[in-house]
Amino acid sequence: MAPLRLASYNVEWMNALFDDAGRLLADDQPSARHQITRAQQLAALGQVFTALDADGIVIVEAPDQSAHRSTTRALETFAAHFQLRATKAIIGFASDTEQEIAFLYDPARLTVSHDPQGVAAPAKGATGAPRFDSGLRLDINDDGADELVIFSKPPLELAVETGSQTLHLIGVHAKSKAPHGHVTPEDFKRISLENRRKQLAECHWLRARAETHLAAGDNLIVMGDFNDGPGLDEYEKSFGQSGVEVVMGLTAPPAMQLTDPHAVMALTQRIGLQPTSSRFWLAPAKRYFEALLDFIMVSPALAAQKPAWRIWHPFNDPKIPPNLSLAILTASDHFPVTIDL
Secondary structure, eight states: OOOOEEEEEEOTTGGGGBOTTSOBOOSSSBOSSTTOBHHHHHHHHHHHHHHHOOSEEEEEEEOOOSSSOOHHHHHHHHHHHTTOSOOEEEEOSOOSSSOEEEEEEOTTTOEEEEOOOSOOOOTTOBSSOOOTTSEEEEOSSSSSOOEEEEOSSOOEEEEEEOSSOEEEEEEEEOOOOOOOSSOOHHHHHHHHHHHHHHHHHHHHHHHHHHHHHHHTTOEEEEEEEOSOOTTOSGGGGGTSSOHHHHHHTTTSOGGGOOBOHHHHHHHHOSSSOOOOOEEEEEGGGTEEEEEOOEEEEEOHHHHTTOOEEEEOOTTTOTTSOHHHHHHHHHHOSBOOEEEEO
């Protein structure tokens, strides 16, 4: 049997490519990507998804789920249009941001169900690891007082049956740390620190959920956009570690750790060769910069199967032909990440 391929892919503002009925807006109007039309972004996405040929894809920034829009309808329309093998879509708890976390999968190979863990907390929140659509009480300022932490994009928890094993999958879009808009240098530092606290709080919540699965011996995969990585910014020094390190549990016993070789490479080599999964234009410097933001972390039993991880980097992956490289650059500011089990 062919390996099981799972992917994580942040598609920049995918919601802008569909109307309220979930139909593709393949026209010459601007997409949410700079100087790229909706038709161009859709065509590029079709090419990338076809090349991935994944059994299941966690889509970060998936189309909106609301009273007037359906994430699953839009994604299944997209899949049918490009004749993808992954034809079925599922989401968990909707966000209020027009950016959802969804899973597009091949129903011939996978049986998938929404599988939220934890108990829903009361309005004031709860400590520990409550359900992701409720609130967590956590001291994120080290001032001795708990604060209420709420995910703007609740992680997607799925039970995935492959025929030979059950996987517990958590799709993630963690809090962005970047200040938005024009701010003073003082405000920039204040907002950056505040956002990092919130991002770390979300990662501690994710870690608590991961520990429950690991203690039970579950096959766990935590994947998505963490908006963070080892050594990503100077504010990390104020908190001791990145959110990625928190979720991986690198100070825990081996049986309670999650593995991602790209994260390990970044941790052990702060200067020099670095894997990256995203590419952004930095206006003050007038150039592009890259960062490692997208991860696929697996539990020890899955790591023992010696899976193959891959960042579909348009420049650094020699297996990617020029036409696919261009499509990856056109489709999103993130690159897909896959794992073959």
